[in-house]
Structure formats: structure tokens, C-alpha cells
Amino acid sequence: MRMFLFAKRNIKEILRDPINLFFGLGFPLVLLALLSIINSAIPPEAKNTMFQINNLAPGLTMFGSVFMALFAGMLLSKDRTSSFLMRLFTSPMTATDFILGYTLPMIVMTIVQATITLLVAGFLGLDININILFAIIMTALTSLLFVGTGLFFGSILNDKAVSGVCGALLTNVAGWLSGVFIPIDLIGGAFKTITNILPVYHSVEAIRISLSGNFNNLLPHLLVVIGYTIVIFIFAIIIFNRKMNGEKA
Numbered sequence: 001m002r003m004f005l006f007a008k009r010n011i012k013e014i015l016r017d018p019i020n021l022f023f024g025l026g027f028p029l030v031l032l033a034l035l036s037i038i039n040s041a042i043p044p045e046a047k048n049t050m051f052q053i054n055n056l057a058p059g060l061t062m063f064g065s066v067f068m069a070l071f072a073g074m075l076l077s078k079d080r081t082s083s084f085l086m087r088l089f090t091s092p093m094t095a096t097d098f099i100l101g102y103t104l105p106m107i108v109m110t111i112v113q114a115t116i117t118l119l120v121a122g123f124l125g126l127d128i129n130i131n132i133l134f135a136i137i138m139t140a141l142t143s144l145l146f147v148g149t150g151l152f153f154g155s156i157l158n159d160k161a162v163s164g165v166c167g168a169l170l171t172n173v174a175g176w177l178s179g180v181f182i183p184i185d186l187i188g189g190a191f192k193t194i195t196n197i198l199p200v201y202h203s204v205e206a207i208r209i210s211l212s213g214n215f216n217n218l219l220p221h222l223l224v225v226i227g228y229t230i231v232i233f234i235f236a237i238i239i240f241n242r243k244m245n246g247e248k249a
Contacts (some may be wrong), residue, residue: 002093006101014071014105025109028064028117032056036124057121058135058208059180062200064113065143066174068106069150073162076102076154080243095241099151099233106147107140114139118211135211142203142225146170148232155239178204199228 015021035056093101114136122128150166157165175181178200184192195201202221209218 002091003097003101004104006093006098007104010075010102011105011108013075014109025064025113025116027067028060028113029120031063032060032117032121032124035060053121053125054211055208056180057118057126058211059178059204060121061114061117061135061139062142062178062204062207063171063175063180064117065110065139065203066146066171067113068110068143069146069153069166069170070163071109072102072106072147072150073154073157073166074150074159076151076240077157077159077162080154081158095237095244098244099237099240102151103144103147106143106150110140110143111136129213131211131213134213135207138207138210138222141222142206145199145203145225145229145232146174148229148236151236152232152239155236155243174200177201180204199225 036053118126118132118135119128122132149170150162153162153165177195177198179195184195184201202224205221206218206225209215209221
């Protein structure tokens with residue numbers, strides 16, 4: 001119960017920041033519209049597949065969930081530098097309770113963001129069917145990777161540093177290494193090898209496969225994302241627990 005009350009409070013804090021809400025919910029839609037316009041301007045004989053809606057929609061849905069790292073990291077870092085967490089540290093809540101209390105609102109935000117993005121993509125030519133539900137669920141699952149990343153950096157950095165790392169840096173890294181802007185196969189070489197090692201590309205592929213309804217190749221991508229997610233959450237909980245015990249002392 002304490003964890004859910006804490007999560008409810010965190011949702012209210014997120015809703016008080018309209019600028020970050022715009023970037024989390026609106027910016028993927030802006031990109032979706034712009035890239036769709038670019039795709040429509042490419043001659044059919046060019047046989048372009050880069051910006052086709054079936055490729056754009058899952059990529060930008062994942063890209064929107066990257067902002068959950070910024071939300072989570074900023075919220076945690078601001079709470080750390082205020083007296084709010086210090087008062088809560090005297091409660092029976094554990095480090096896991098705190099981390100989950102920060103995580104649940106991000107899952108809700110991700111579901112809203114993914115739903116809006118995919119429905120708008122429907123107006124731009126994406127087939128609207130039952131697979132959209134699977135894609136939304138997959139986006140919520142893969143977004144935990146970014147939520148955990150935000151909580152990790154939020155546990156060790158101040159809000160300005162978190163804004164730089166989880167904002168500008170992470171969104172750029174996720175955008176380029178996921179194949180959202182440039183297809184990975186088009187570049188190939190060492191770049192493709194790096195993207196296959198890191199989880200961001202696999203997040204997009206998991207969402208894309210869910211959206212297509214062909215789940216045969218889903219598991220390898222999902223396992224990579226889950227593996228990274230578990231590791232980052234373990235580190236986030238350990239570091240937060242140390243910070244928590246240090247404040248209590």
C-alpha cells in the first residue's frame with residue numbers, strides 16, 4: 001500500500017512538469033509527422049523502406065519511452081536533494097519499495113505514450129488491429145530498461161547532470177543505435193556489431209515483431225533487453241539502498 005501511495009504522488013509530480021510531458025508524449029509525434037512527410041516526398045522508384053510507417057511506428061514508440069529515463073532520473077534526483085526523501089527514509093519502506101514507487105508511474109506514462117503514438121500512426125497508414133495491444137505491452141516491458149537507467153543515474157547524480165545524461169545523451173544514443181533514423185543494415189560493419197550487443201536495437205525489434213504479429217523471432221531480442229534491464233535495476237536498488245542507509249545514519 002505504501003508503495004502505491006508513493007507511486008500516486010510521483011504521478012502528480014510528473015504531471016506538474018508540462019515541458020517534460022511535451023517531450024515525452026509529443027516529441028515522438030512531431031518526428032512521426034515529419035518523417036512521414038519526408039517518406040511521402042521520396043519517389044516510388046527509389047524503393048525506400050527507411051521511413052515507411054511500419055518501420056517508423058515501432059521505432060518512434062521505443063524512442064518515446066526513452067524519455068522515461070529522464071522522468072525517473074529527474075524525479076529521483078530532485079527528491080534526493082530535498083528533505084522529502086529524508087523524511088520518508090524514517091518510514092518502513094525499503095529501497096525496493098522506493099524504486100518500484102518510481103517505476104510504476106513510468107509504466108503508466110509509457111502505455112499512454114505508446115497508445116497515442118500508434119493511434120496517430122494509424123492515421124498515417126499503419127494497420128490498426130489487435131497487434132497494437134501486443135506492441136503497447138512490449139513497449140511497456142522494454143521501457144523498464146530506460147526507467148532503470150534513469151533511476152540508476154538519479155541515485156548518483158544531481159538533477160542537472162541527470163538532465164544531460166538521460167536527456168540529450170541517452171536520446172541521441174538511443175536514436176542512432178536503434179535504427180530509428182538510419183537502418184542498421186545500411187551501415188553494417190562494426191556499427192551493426194555494436195548495436196547487436198547493446199539492448200536498444202533489440203527493444204525496437206521486439207516492438208516491431210509484436211506489431212507484426214509474427215512472434216517466432218521475438219525471444220532472442222526480448223532476452224537481451226530483459227538481461228540488461230535486470231542488471232540495471234539491481235545496480236539502481238543497490239546504490240539507492242546505500243544512499244538510503246547513509247541518510248539514515
